[in-house]
Amino acid sequence: MTQLTLDDAQKLVDDWIKTKGVRYFNELTNMTLLMEEVGELARIMARRYGEQSFKKGEQDHNPAPEMADILFVLICLANQTGVNLNQALLESIDKKTERDGERHQQNPKLL
Secondary structure, three states: OOOOOHHHHHHHHHHHHHHOOOOOOOHHHHHHHHHHHHHHHHHHHHHHOOOOOOOOOOOOOOOHHHHHHHHHHHHHHHHHHOOOHHHHHHHHHHHHHHHHOOOHHHOOOOO
16 A cells, blocks of 8 residues: 655645646635535435434445545645645644643543
């Protein structure tokens, strides 16, 4: 199994778009596609882990392909808007650590 860094993933998606996908869809189209993919994941999660049940004959109960589709479109958006996801994730973790580093540990609802 090949391991990818976020930088590798951004380059892989960019290369795929340029060689197979002709061009990126515009940012608004990709944003809509992202929401569509999140909805597909939500449907599976609500039925697999929530209180809803699958309809008779419904297939594809695996959330992994939907998560991968979400990641692909998110990477497209990052590439289009010049966001380095590696840097953005590290900055987000730093922000959460500074803001929430003790808050969750002191939350009696989580203990």
